[in-house]
Each structure stands twice: as structure tokens, then as C-alpha cells.
Amino acid sequence: MSLTMGWQSQDPNSNTMTRVQIERRELNADDVAVRIDYCGVCHSDLHRIHGMLGEKDLVPGHEFTGVITATGTSVTKFAVGDAVAVGTIINSCGQCAMCQIGQENFCLTGATTTYGGKGNLKGGYSREYVLTEKFAFPIPEGLDPVAAGPLMCAGISVWEPMRAAGVGPSTRMAVAGLGGLGHLAVKLGVALGAEVTVLSRTADKTHDALALGAKSLLVTTDETAMAQSAGRFDYIIDTIAADHELSPLLRLLWVDGSLCVLGNPLMTGPRLLELGYGRKKLTSSGTGGLPQTAELLQFCADNNIAPTVEVLPSAQVKAALDRLAAGDVRYRFVLDMSDLDDPTTPA
Template sequence: MRTTTAWLSTDGTTTLHRGEIIRRDLRDDDLAVRIDYCGVCHSDLHMLNGALSRFKSFDGGVVAGHEFTGTVTEAGPAVTGFTAGDRVAVGTLVDSCGVCAMCEAGQENYCLAGPTSTYGSPDRIDGTPTKGAYSREYVVRAPFAYHLPDGLDPAAAAPLMCAGVSVWEPMRAAGVGPGTHVAVAGLGGLGHLGVKLAVALGAEVTVLSRTPEKAVDARELGASELLLTTDDAALAAARGRFDLILDTVSAPHDLSPLLQLLALDGTLSVLGFPLPTTINLMELAIGRRKLSSSGTGGRRGTAELLAFAAEHGITADIELLPSAQVSDALARLEKGDVRYRFVLDLSDLD
């Protein structure tokens, strides 16, 4: 077995401490990756706070983090396409069954046997818990690692692996492109990437926010306007306007006002807080509206996103912190005090 240093939660809180964890020895198709940068995601907060029951706690503590970039240090004997020194990116998934209908469709994130998450899942072979990327090394199956394209800054590219692909897949499913109207509710880690990607796809983009001061940021990101969700008259005038609304708000909220903004056959994709809620089904029936969500992305969509991001020069707007400040980052994220994504520099774990 291998050991590496990580930031752990052993008491069910976001106060993390430094310690050693065990990684498996490399199997034939594994890569050992030195983690250089890891994004801090709201899902990490939800997991550490117990809101995501599918993530399990294991003896020895929980290590969060599931959007990271790094450098290959070693490859198993069956690995092709990667060698030591390659820059790579890894996201929320590290394995799947590979044979079900979802996996064959390139949607390993929906594996019918259950995908293996970067943290909080039992390994498919030996049952040991996966521990995340708030650490210096990760061992991952090579099919779930991606070459990081040249030209993408590795720190700013790390959030593409969760936040980026989480907004990318709903946009591709909805056929976003020239002539479509997209709204992004919430201008945070997911939302700002949603704006950048939708604009690059050719859509007309509007930001939905309660904060008028975000209008400048929205336009700088490429949006045509900001629509205040506290302005009843403006909301009434925008009814039936949008083909797709990406709801990236990370706190409980009423979906009804968003559903009413959808055009005929429009889709509301709830991404920021996809936990139990109630809706009025008549609000879907009027206009054949669709309510959807998305669980990050499969291998095909993730590779497509990275290529698109490289072509268009798209990365996250980040605040880079030494990993020793991870607990502060989580506390600030819970307060919404970030513009727009925290990324940890793991080099201080050496």
C-alpha cells in the first residue's frame, strides 16, 4: 500500500486536519497522480455537513475533493496513452461497471450498478473507501483520467471537472447554440462557468440574481443582461422567454418563478441543490415545460468539454489558496464569500 498526506474530517465538520491516508498499490490499469490543484465544491460542503446521504463516512475520516489536476508519477503495466510527467485532470468519477446501458452510452455518471465517486464510495474490487483529492496523491484507473489540454492553466482548469461538466451536459442535452436563450440562476462556481460556456456555444445569455451589483460581473462574463429576481414586473415581462434555465443556486428555494420563465418545451435544470423539493405539476403542464437535473458528466461529455474549453480558452475564475487554508475556504464558501471558485494548491503538503 501507498501513503500520502491529506486534509481529513474525522468529526463530521468542515474543520479539517492534516494526516496520512492509505492509497492502494497500482493495479495494471492505474495511474498514480501527484495532485497539484483541487477545487472546493459545494458538494464537499453538503457531504461534510451530512446533506448527501449517498456519500458514506468511513473509519479514519473523510477526505473530500473531486475536481483536480495534477501530474502522472507512475503508470500500471497495462496503461497506454499516459506516461510519467503527463498533465492530467480527474473529476467526480473514478470507476463504473463499464457494461450497463448507461456506461455504453458514455454516461458512466449514471452507471446502473452505481458509479464509484472520487470520495465516499467503496472501491469496486476490494471495497476500501475512496478518499478524495484534498491530498497530495491519488490512484485512479487510467480510463477516468483525462489529458489536460495545452494552454489551460491547471489551477483554473480544475473546476471544469465538476462545476464545468455539470453545466455542460444539460446545455448539450438541450441543444444550446445560436438562436437559443439561456438563463443562469446564481452567479457562483457553476453559474459563472455556465455563462461562459453558453456564450461560447452562441446562445443569448441572461443572469438571474437577487443582487443588482452582479450586473457588471454578468456582462464581463459575456451575458447580455442581468434580470433581478426580486423585480416582479421584470419577471412578468420575461415569462415564456428562455429555452433553458440552469439553476445553480446552492440553497433551498422555490422553483415556481423559474418554471414560469420557460418557453414552450423549455427546460429547467436544477444543478446547485438537487435535493428533495415539491413542485406544482400544472407549472410543467403549461407549455410542456421540462424539469431536469444532471449528475456531473460521463467520460464522453467530460472529454468533449475539455476540448471545447481549450478551443475557446475557458477556465474558471478562481481564488487560489494554499491547502492549509481549506477549512477557511469551506467556511467562506458556506457564506458565499468567493468569486467564483476556491482552488487549493496542494504543494504545501510536501
């Protein structure tokens, strides 16, 4: 057992985090220990801090990068000093049909999540983490470790369904919501050759959308523009974290088009009739398997793609959560965990 420092939520009605000492297990033969340098702040962290899954005393964080500090006796993939990235799951059964096809995220016995879940594991808002080497990823050359962490959640969450849908040069794609997931969906869609449009309630983000590579922005509160855009898209990826109506988005799809809801997958869906009118598909996805995650990291390194991040000292985690809740981030907060080494860091 080793001890490390982290930030823990103790009140579901507050974004206040308390600096605490937490335990990490002794290394198994196939484990690696990671010194966490940078950890992204995900909107799902907010949901879970506030009790979405009924968890308590969470140390959140499931998209982080760092350096290997120790290896188990049978580890062959990594050596001490290697830079790695870790995402939303850190183990699976490895035996079921899903694991056998590289969809460990859909493990039929239940994948082990990076924090919370079975045993209330303590996540990446901390200085050290221990996991099996299979679920740590080398950071490809050219990919900045400061920005790579959000690729392990926001990035893979949009990448896997986009790849499954065959997004490419012939795809007319729309992205609903221009936040942590949405801005990466735009960057990745453009890099895959799709014609990308951003869907937003106002025109305020038009400049940002175009700067990210989108061809246009469609204002969803403009009834005339929405009516004129009926059937305009083959694929819509919905990254909006708040409750909202899906029917207006479905009306934008062409025959056999797909709406993939990622931002708030617990929402109630539309009537089936709305899917039947045009053989439309309503789908979702949950993070990604090991092959897809490795593919994403390499694709981003090869195409110079990284999330746009704002880095804060980890002691400012409450400010990051408060601003995230208010939508005041462009486009992902990343916590610098090095201040946890300082015993004077405020609790």
C-alpha cells in the same frame, strides 16, 4: 500500498479539517498514480462534510489536476510526467447500457465516486491519488492546470445538460445563481452562441454578469420585471445551492422550455400543473460521461475558457470552506496541495 497526506473532516458540525496520513492502493495493471497539484473546492464538499449523505471522516475533493508519477504494467494512455485532470467519478462497470453509450456517470450498477461512497474513498484534498487510467484525462495544450480542475465538476455539470438541450445560437438561456457552476454556465453558453441572462436576487452582480458575457441580469425579487419576463427563455440552468422556489423560474420559460436544476437536486419539485402549463420540462443532471468530459476540456482549450479561481494553500482549507459557505468566493477556490509535502504544515 503507499502513504500520502490529506485533509480529513472529522466533525459534521464544523469545517475544520485535520491533516492526516492516508493509504493508497498498490497500482493495478491499468492504474495510474497522480501527484495532485491543485484541487477545486466544490459546494457539494460542504454538503457532504456536513452529513448530507451520512458519511464520516471524509477526505473530500473531486476536481483536481496533477502529474502522473507511476503507471501500471498495461497502461498505454499515459506516461510518467503527463499532466492530467480527474473528476467526480473514477470507475464504472463498463458493461451496462449506460457505460456502453458513454454515460458512465449514469452507470446502472453505480459509478465509483472520487471520494466517500462505497468504501469511503479518500479524495483530492490530498497529495496523491490512484485510479484506473480510463478516468484520467489529458490536459489539452493551452489549458492552465491551475484552473482546469473545476472544469471536472462545475464545468462538466453544466456542460452535459447544456449540450443535451442543444444550447446554441438560437437559445434564449438564463443562468440562476452566479457562483462556481453559474459563472461557467455563462461563459460556456456565450461561447456556444446563446443569448445569456443571469438571474439574481439583487442587481449587485450586474457588472460581473456582463463582464462574463451575459447580455443582461434579471432581478428575481423585482415582481414587475419577473412578470414582464414570463415566457422569455427557452432554457434555464439553476445552479443555486440553497433551497428556493422553482415556480418563479418555471414561469419564465417559453413553450417546451426546460429548467435544469443542478445546485440543489434534493429539493422538492413544483406541482405537475406548473409543468403542464406550457409543456415545460423539469430536469437535472449528474456530472458527465467520458466523451462529454473530453469534449468539454478541448472546447475550453480551443475557446480560451477557464473558471475564475482564487488559489489558496491547502492548509487554508477551513478558511476556503467557511468563505464558500458565506458566499465569499469569485468564483471557485482552488487548493494548492504542494504544502502537504512540508511536515511543518499545521495539522
